[in-house]
Amino acid sequence: MPYAYRTADLVARARKVDLSHHESVEIVSMGDLHTGDAHCEWTMIRSAVDWLKEAANRYAVIPGDVFNTAILNSVSLDLSEPPMPVMDARHLLARILEPVRDRILAIVPGNHDDRLIKSSGEDSVDALACELGLPYFPKVRRSYRSASAP
Numbered sequence: 001m002p003y004a005y006r007t008a009d010l011v012a013r014a015r016k017v018d019l020s021h022h023e024s025v026e027i028v029s030m031g032d033l034h035t036g037d038a039h040c041e042w043t044m045i046r047s048a049v050d051w052l053k054e055a056a057n058r059y060a061v062i063p064g065d066v067f068n069t070a071i072l073n074s075v076s077l078d079l080s081e082p083p084m085p086v087m088d089a090r091h092l093l094a095r096i097l098e099p100v101r102d103r104i105l106a107i108v109p110g111n112h113d114d115r116l117i118k119s120s121g122e123d124s125v126d127a128l129a130c131e132l133g134l135p136y137f138p139k140v141r142r143s144y145r146s147a148s149a150p
Contacts, residue, residue: 015135017105022057027105030062034112036089037068045096052100059103064110066093066125086116086124094131101132108137 019025030048034040052058067086084092097104109117109125117123129136 015106015137019057019059024057026055026058028052028058028060030060031110032065033062033093034065034068035093036084036086038083040068040084040089042096045093049096049100052103059105060100061105062107064108065112066107066109066128067116068112069116069124090124090128090131094128097132101134104132104134106137107134 028048028051030045033045035042035045048060052060067089068083069086083089107125107129109123113123113125123138126136126138128134
């Protein structure tokens, strides 16, 4: 069974958020941002941030493909328009999201983000979440260590 669908892992990664102080809430899904890609829609990202700031009952989830982490031999690697380095894209996205970081309910990596994780062990979505103090829900991965961490 693919690891992304194991029920026990999904429950273990659940986050309970009390939004009962609002009469209603509005949630925007900010998936497929592909920051770093030459075709990334930075204007749309900034518009979503502005929308979040307009009302106290607005929240966001970021469900994957936060970065376009194309690596050599990636299907989406287009060298005609080189992508922004992932670290630069992460810092720019962090600056844009910082004013609404308390409105982001969850962030998870997608298949584009997984490319870098699989090829190097680097998790840029985790780094973004740490930089912003966001809850992070990585896909369950087998650890290279058999012992638990100290």
